[in-house]
Amino acid sequence: ADPIKIGVVTPLSGTYAGIGQQVRWGLDLATKEVNAAGGIMGRQIELIYEDEEANPSVAVQKADKLFQVNKVDFLTGTVNSASTVAVGQVAERANKLIATTVSFADDITGAKCSPNVFRVNARAGQQSAALAAWLAKDKPKAKVFFLGPDYLMGRSTVAAFKDAAEKSGASSLGEVFAPLDSKDYTQYFGQMRAARPQVLYTSVAGNDTVRLFSQMQEFGLMKDLLVLGASGTVTAQNLPAIGKAAEGFATGVGYSDEIDTPENKKFVEAFKAANKAAPDLYGADSYGLIYAYKAAVEKAQSTDTDKVRKALEDLKWQTPQGEKTLRAGDHQAVQTMYVVRVTGGKFMTVGQVSGADAIGPDTCPRF
Amino acid sequence: MADALTRSMRASHVLVAILVIASLIFAVVGAALGDTFYLRLGTEALIFAGLALSVDILLGYTGLLSLGQALYFGLGAYVSALVLMVTPSFWAAMGATLAVAIVIGLVGGFIANRVRGVFFALITFGMAQVAAKVVYNTRALGASDGLIGVPIINVNFGFASVSSASPAGFFVLTLAFIFVLYALSAYLLDTPFGRLVIALKANERRVPFLGFSTVTPRLTAYVIAAVIAALSGALYPMLRGFVSPELLFFTTSGNAVITVVTGGVGTLVGALYGGILLTVLKSVVGSYTEHHLIVIGLLFMIAVIFLPRGLMGIVRPAIERMLEPRAKP
Amino acid sequence: MSAAIEYFQYVLAPQMLIGLVLGVAVILVALGLTIIFGLLDVINMSHGEFYALGAFIALALASIGLPFWLLLILVPLAMLPVGYIVERGLIQRVFHSGERHVTTLLLTFGLGLVMEDAFRLVFGPNPHKPETPISGAIDILGVFLPLYRLFLIVGGAVVVTLVALVVYRTRLGAMVRAAAFDKHMAASLGVPVQHVYAGAFAFGVALAGLAGVLLAPIYTVFPTMGRDFILMAFTVVIVGGMGSIAGVVVAGVLLTQVQAISSLYISPVWSDPIVFGIMVIMLMVRPQGLFGRLGHG
Amino acid sequence: MLDIHNLNTHYGTSHIIQGIDLNIDRGAVIGVFGRNGVGKSTFLKTIAGWVRPSKGEVVFNGERIDGQTADRIARLGIGFVPEDRRIFPSLTVEENLTLGYLQVPHRSGADNNAALQRIYRRFPRLLERRNQNGTTLSGGEQQILAMARVMIGRPKLLLIDEPTEGLAPMIVADLFAIISEMKAEGCTILLVEQNVRQALKACDRFIVIERGRIVQSGDSANEQDRTTLMNTISF
Amino acid sequence: MTPPVLEVRDLSVNFGGLRAVDNVSFAIARNRITTVIGPNGAGKSTLFNLISGAVRPRAGQVLIDGVDHTGEPPNRLQAAGLARSFQITNLFFELSVAENLRLAAQILEPTRMAWRPVSASRAAMTRVDELLVRFRLDGKASYPVGKLSHGEQRRLEVAVALACRPKVLLLDEPTQGMSHGDTEDTAKLIKSLADDVSVLLIEHDIGLVMSLSDHVIVMHQGQKLAEGTPTEVRGNTAVQSAYFGHA
Numbered sequence A: 001a002d003p004i005k006i007g008v009v010t011p012l013s014g015t016y017a018g019i020g021q022q023v024r025w026g027l028d029l030a031t032k033e034v035n036a037a038g039g040i041m042g043r044q045i046e047l048i049y050e051d052e053e054a055n056p057s058v059a060v061q062k063a064d065k066l067f068q069v070n071k072v073d074f075l076t077g078t079v080n081s082a083s084t085v086a087v088g089q090v091a092e093r094a095n096k097l098i099a100t101t102v103s104f105a106d107d108i109t110g111a112k113c114s115p116n117v118f119r120v121n122a123r124a125g126q127q128s129a130a131l132a133a134w135l136a137k138d139k140p141k142a143k144v145f146f147l148g149p150d151y152l153m154g155r156s157t158v159a160a161f162k163d164a165a166e167k168s169g170a171s172s173l174g175e176v177f178a179p180l181d182s183k184d185y186t187q188y189f190g191q192m193r194a195a196r197p198q199v200l201y202t203s204v205a206g207n208d209t210v211r212l213f214s215q216m217q218e219f220g221l222m223k224d225l226l227v228l229g230a231s232g233t234v235t236a237q238n239l240p241a242i243g244k245a246a247e248g249f250a251t252g253v254g255y256s257d258e259i260d261t262p263e264n265k266k267f268v269e270a271f272k273a274a275n276k277a278a279p280d281l282y283g284a285d286s287y288g289l290i291y292a293y294k295a296a297v298e299k300a301q302s303t304d305t306d307k308v309r310k311a312l313e314d315l316k317w318q319t320p321q322g323e324k325t326l327r328a329g330d331h332q333a334v335q336t337m338y339v340v341r342v343t344g345g346k347f348m349t350v351g352q353v354s355g356a357d358a359i360g361p362d363t364c365p366r367f
Numbered sequence B: 001m002a003d004a005l006t007r008s009m010r011a012s013h014v015l016v017a018i019l020v021i022a023s024l025i026f027a028v029v030g031a032a033l034g035d036t037f038y039l040r041l042g043t044e045a046l047i048f049a050g051l052a053l054s055v056d057i058l059l060g061y062t063g064l065l066s067l068g069q070a071l072y073f074g075l076g077a078y079v080s081a082l083v084l085m086v087t088p089s090f091w092a093a094m095g096a097t098l099a100v101a102i103v104i105g106l107v108g109g110f111i112a113n114r115v116r117g118v119f120f121a122l123i124t125f126g127m128a129q130v131a132a133k134v135v136y137n138t139r140a141l142g143a144s145d146g147l148i149g150v151p152i153i154n155v156n157f158g159f160a161s162v163s164s165a166s167p168a169g170f171f172v173l174t175l176a177f178i179f180v181l182y183a184l185s186a187y188l189l190d191t192p193f194g195r196l197v198i199a200l201k202a203n204e205r206r207v208p209f210l211g212f213s214t215v216t217p218r219l220t221a222y223v224i225a226a227v228i229a230a231l232s233g234a235l236y237p238m239l240r241g242f243v244s245p246e247l248l249f250f251t252t253s254g255n256a257v258i259t260v261v262t263g264g265v266g267t268l269v270g271a272l273y274g275g276i277l278l279t280v281l282k283s284v285v286g287s288y289t290e291h292h293l294i295v296i297g298l299l300f301m302i303a304v305i306f307l308p309r310g311l312m313g314i315v316r317p318a319i320e321r322m323l324e325p326r327a328k329p
Numbered sequence C: 001m002s003a004a005i006e007y008f009q010y011v012l013a014p015q016m017l018i019g020l021v022l023g024v025a026v027i028l029v030a031l032g033l034t035i036i037f038g039l040l041d042v043i044n045m046s047h048g049e050f051y052a053l054g055a056f057i058a059l060a061l062a063s064i065g066l067p068f069w070l071l072l073i074l075v076p077l078a079m080l081p082v083g084y085i086v087e088r089g090l091i092q093r094v095f096h097s098g099e100r101h102v103t104t105l106l107l108t109f110g111l112g113l114v115m116e117d118a119f120r121l122v123f124g125p126n127p128h129k130p131e132t133p134i135s136g137a138i139d140i141l142g143v144f145l146p147l148y149r150l151f152l153i154v155g156g157a158v159v160v161t162l163v164a165l166v167v168y169r170t171r172l173g174a175m176v177r178a179a180a181f182d183k184h185m186a187a188s189l190g191v192p193v194q195h196v197y198a199g200a201f202a203f204g205v206a207l208a209g210l211a212g213v214l215l216a217p218i219y220t221v222f223p224t225m226g227r228d229f230i231l232m233a234f235t236v237v238i239v240g241g242m243g244s245i246a247g248v249v250v251a252g253v254l255l256t257q258v259q260a261i262s263s264l265y266i267s268p269v270w271s272d273p274i275v276f277g278i279m280v281i282m283l284m285v286r287p288q289g290l291f292g293r294l295g296h297g
Numbered sequence D: 001m002l003d004i005h006n007l008n009t010h011y012g013t014s015h016i017i018q019g020i021d022l023n024i025d026r027g028a029v030i031g032v033f034g035r036n037g038v039g040k041s042t043f044l045k046t047i048a049g050w051v052r053p054s055k056g057e058v059v060f061n062g063e064r065i066d067g068q069t070a071d072r073i074a075r076l077g078i079g080f081v082p083e084d085r086r087i088f089p090s091l092t093v094e095e096n097l098t099l100g101y102l103q104v105p106h107r108s109g110a111d112n113n114a115a116l117q118r119i120y121r122r123f124p125r126l127l128e129r130r131n132q133n134g135t136t137l138s139g140g141e142q143q144i145l146a147m148a149r150v151m152i153g154r155p156k157l158l159l160i161d162e163p164t165e166g167l168a169p170m171i172v173a174d175l176f177a178i179i180s181e182m183k184a185e186g187c188t189i190l191l192v193e194q195n196v197r198q199a200l201k202a203c204d205r206f207i208v209i210e211r212g213r214i215v216q217s218g219d220s221a222n223e224q225d226r227t228t229l230m231n232t233i234s235f
Numbered sequence E: 001m002t003p004p005v006l007e008v009r010d011l012s013v014n015f016g017g018l019r020a021v022d023n024v025s026f027a028i029a030r031n032r033i034t035t036v037i038g039p040n041g042a043g044k045s046t047l048f049n050l051i052s053g054a055v056r057p058r059a060g061q062v063l064i065d066g067v068d069h070t071g072e073p074p075n076r077l078q079a080a081g082l083a084r085s086f087q088i089t090n091l092f093f094e095l096s097v098a099e100n101l102r103l104a105a106q107i108l109e110p111t112r113m114a115w116r117p118v119s120a121s122r123a124a125m126t127r128v129d130e131l132l133v134r135f136r137l138d139g140k141a142s143y144p145v146g147k148l149s150h151g152e153q154r155r156l157e158v159a160v161a162l163a164c165r166p167k168v169l170l171l172d173e174p175t176q177g178m179s180h181g182d183t184e185d186t187a188k189l190i191k192s193l194a195d196d197v198s199v200l201l202i203e204h205d206i207g208l209v210m211s212l213s214d215h216v217i218v219m220h221q222g223q224k225l226a227e228g229t230p231t232e233v234r235g236n237t238a239v240q241s242a243y244f245g246h247a
């Protein structure tokens, strides 16, 4: 039979290239497994990649190409929240479905939701709920300072965590937003020191984290400070470069390679064997997406957009991090959230919140 | 006796005619096959060719390298998007873009034209950076996310109407529009006004002694380029349905310069061919390797070194020679 | 009262001191840029990538066990032939066209794209963090400064002084400018023009490499790092006066202080537009910059 | 000392120098005359290495110099003062002058300085203007600077293209005096000049070029040759 | 009484400490040739720069037909009827010979033609053809100026200055670099021009100055040293020692 084609528009160059790499590794691995086991309804999966160049205008053009020329049945891979939203509009016009496995911004399955867009990873709100619950136990009534990257994702994660943490008794000392790709975070250290926080929450990601953490360590700020962050702040991808400075960092995630289940152990092993690197949340969530799509198509017995949408809504499926459900009301995945902490250079699970407790209300106005 | 500059301009016209005919065939074939992607990609290529055209007016004729032409392109895109989201009218969007582009072009031209040469390149770059950062930081303009949800519109000509969602229709509309921009620029550059602009490039300091102010032609050329960039940009949200700050970034300006240099500086038509070539190239190379920057960068370097007059620099003289016998009685 | 002192101690003073470190970093990157422009009239758009190349070479050499202090010498030396070859093989081919500014700018722009992508090809997209060669910090009245940053301020001053001596105290500067302006006439006066161009370019590139080694421990190493300082460096070169070493120093310190203070009192995200705005205004009212061209007073 | 054999030079497809043969003895002053556009300057530029000959050879003191780079040729002791002066605008008068040091490799700093002082004594105006930008000098002053800049390198062979252009009569006389001085010091000179009458006084021999060829070669002292010359150049 | 076609009063300019032009006054007569002579660096070209608006005078006035034009930019002076050539060739080197002339003649076209294609510029085109022939450049009409020989460029420099049919023509060493025959040609041409143009000339070729000029002004160290008919000036001892080099 003809293969089922899945388009992947993901940043393979530019600032987010490292994330794109994890996305690719995760998708490739799942595809290989599914294909080896006979594919979806007897059809092989074929992945078609396009470089998004971390630029929404390019993303849109590439998405158009995948839909119109390559006639893909489904599309994924967008990282930047702005790209996800813009590509969602392309999907609507083409009457196709997309899913993001990376973008955090709450809006994607909130105010800016679309019937054609799904999200299989945990959004900012879910991450914060788990982390705040853990913080309330570990350090009750903590005094928190916030540092986020100045764009939608940064604002959204800081707001979400602030909200969750204050509800569970913490207090906020101040917040500062640094431009994306800042070379020097030391200029915010004065404000930070003056506020004398016990806890720092940050949602900078990728290479920005490397700089922030090593500069904080250089300036002796890591002493007696608990650093928390968004899921993307420290991952397998930048952990080696951060080194010791990451010690003690805690975050709420939908995935960690240390999750102690047989399914995950198997996944991590296979991933390491294929890519000579550990999976992070992007790799795992992208991996899981292929299985979600497989389940949905098999349930619908078709790749038709409406039928697959129907099948994806309220779908339950197995992923390395356990069972996930796609909430029909906003197309957001509901999943168990973990709190993980860097100990001895590795993530250790230190807390867990059930999917239902972390998910938060459905705010999608459109369907 | 045909003037040398007039003659080379005529050769450009021949090349444009070829391009228009080829594009129309492309549109017919595309429509017949029910294609959308290639027609839309072609439309996007033409839109960016419009931006390149404005860069060539500055670089090829006025002798000024603009490293910030995306400022006007992005301006046009944002103005058009904002207007369309309020009232989905093509003419309102274009009218508003034209007005805003003239005003901002005059201000920008006043600032940028205080300096020459490399300083001009840097000042235009600086202005575009400031504008891009302002848009990026302004929540009312969608900040880093840009604006999505620009509606599909119907362009009404009285006798006919074209939907921006119709791939072939909007392609032909864009083609006609860019062609008009080209024709206007080409016409202007062959007038005494245009020749004055060219003279400024060749030896600015001599011009006043011929009885002409240098300020007016230079500023006029700058504003014309700004308007062309902005009007081209105004088509972008109609095609794609959204705008994002990346449209104002240096990558956009830089790509326009690459386009002009590869196509042929000072030919006008080079901007159009270059725009199409580059779009096709990026689309093709990008599908094979994620290291397309190496390929594009190398090609660009080769163009700068070996084809100082770009692709049209090779083709156009041949056409000029073909036109020669007809020019002389 | 004590609140004011505390504010100064914890907020304002560190902010300014940190701004100074950043200033030194920017100056180090801008130095090679201004020299290449001042002497050769070439705007080297790939300067940032040469800075990155220096950092990557340092990273590679450090991984085979060479000590940082040796790299400070080795890397610039290794960059010399690189710069020499790039000039002879590429820049020279368009250097003598009528629009040198434009052609060389475009060529180096293309080169920068290629280099950046090549780094990604060879070293992968993820960041690397070299060990900081001097650890520890000093605490002066509560103003905290890591020793390596202190070293950077001192080392930066030494580098700038040495470079200024070479350029101003020798006839080299005049020779290069003459060759850049009129190669035939300069050659007929005995100036070995080919070597002069390539030598000057290589010198600028070696300085970029040196900046790469010095800054890598603080700012980390990754393929797109060349974009980091380059905008700021360009701004500093323009505001200071293209080709002026003194200009780079003064503008480098001033602009980074503006940045530091404005991110404190306005917002960090507006500090970039403010700095670029200053550049635009500077170009309008005094295009030659604070100080004129190299060797012109 | 200079042997030119069948020299040909092209600019693109235009054939400018079309087979020139010329031998010059040490210490001779040769005038090169001809109407505008016949290739006089191109002839000098070819010898100086600014343009490559398409055919033929140039031998200087036994060494082939055609095809060598201009700076090599300069360091062999061939000085060139081109027709449009070519003062470096961003350099001061003194920097313009001291650039000339490089024509003599391995000369000591003290000797260089002595040469500079000699020039300043000879041309006090340059001393007055030493710190001013070269191109702010008046036309005539620039011409003097261009000559002085080459003289500082004490060339063995000097190629001069229309040196009296734009000079006041007093300076013209001075310039020819300089040429005589240099000749006395053993310098060989090839002089392109439109001011034929004056130039003839300074020359031993002369050639007339037309369309890239030598059409007359004469002795300045010979009355007959001079009459023929005058007839050729003022059509 | 009609005012002189060009008059300067107490014109001065400094470059740093140097008084390049120092309190110079004179007037030139209509349709006559007035020549400025003087040693190198006397301030002759600077004087031209002041008159043509290239350099702003520190003090003094420039009047054309009795109207004060001091400190106006070159294009305004040009509009008042003044044209000039340059001592150091100043042309559009990348453009063709014909286009250089056409640009110079463009001002002859009525303004409404500014927005019509140049091929419609009949007045300018006729002028171009006329000048190409007169300066024997018709064979090189489509040559880029940069590829002309030095002498040819000098000829074009004069032609460009003439192209706009000026009322007052300033020629800065027009014959410099021209061959013998061309110099004589140019002299004849200048002579013939003076039937309807007032010419101010800078020349070092004394033979030419004597035969051509109606009036001679001698400059020395920025100041006007003497003024008079060619013979008067030649007889002046101060002029002889400052300029000719024999007392």
Ligand SMILES: Nc1ncnc2c1ncn2[C@@H]1O[C@H](COP(=O)(O)OP(=O)(O)OP(=O)(O)O)[C@@H](O)[C@H]1O
Binding pocket: D129, D132, D136, D137, D138, D139, D140, D141, D166, D168, E015, E016, E018, E020, E038, E039, E040, E041, E042, E043, E044, E045, E046, E047, E087
């Ligand atoms: N921009 C300037 N800055 C400084 N000095 C200048 C400038 N322009 C001219 N001078 C000086 O002013 C004096 C007069 O120069 P000018 O060019 O007017 O002389 P001139 O009479 O035309 O001489 P020549 O016959 O050699 O052309 C010269 O000594 C020159 O060095």
Ligand SMILES: Nc1ncnc2c1ncn2[C@@H]1O[C@H](COP(=O)(O)OP(=O)(O)OP(=O)(O)O)[C@@H](O)[C@H]1O
Binding pocket: D011, D012, D014, D016, D034, D035, D036, D037, D038, D039, D040, D041, D042, D043, D083, E146, E147, E148, E149, E150, E151, E152, E177, E179
């Ligand atoms: N770069 C060039 N490209 C093409 N042709 C050129 C170039 N330079 C000069 N020529 C042509 O070569 C011919 C000879 O020029 P050259 O400068 O040698 O003449 P010349 O004898 O020195 O004349 P003049 O007395 O006017 O200085 C001229 O016809 C000129 O047009």
Ligand SMILES: CC(C)C[C@H](N)C(=O)O
Binding pocket: A019, A079, A080, A081, A082, A102, A103, A104, A105, A153, A205, A206, A232, A233
């Ligand atoms: C941390 C990043 C992966 C988040 C992503 N850039 C977003 O916009 O949601």
Ligand SMILES: [Mg+2]
Binding pocket: D040, D041, D042, D083, D161, E149, E150, E151
């Ligand atoms: Mg000549």
Ligand SMILES: [Mg+2]
Binding pocket: D138, D139, D140, E044, E045, E046, E087
């Ligand atoms: Mg003069």
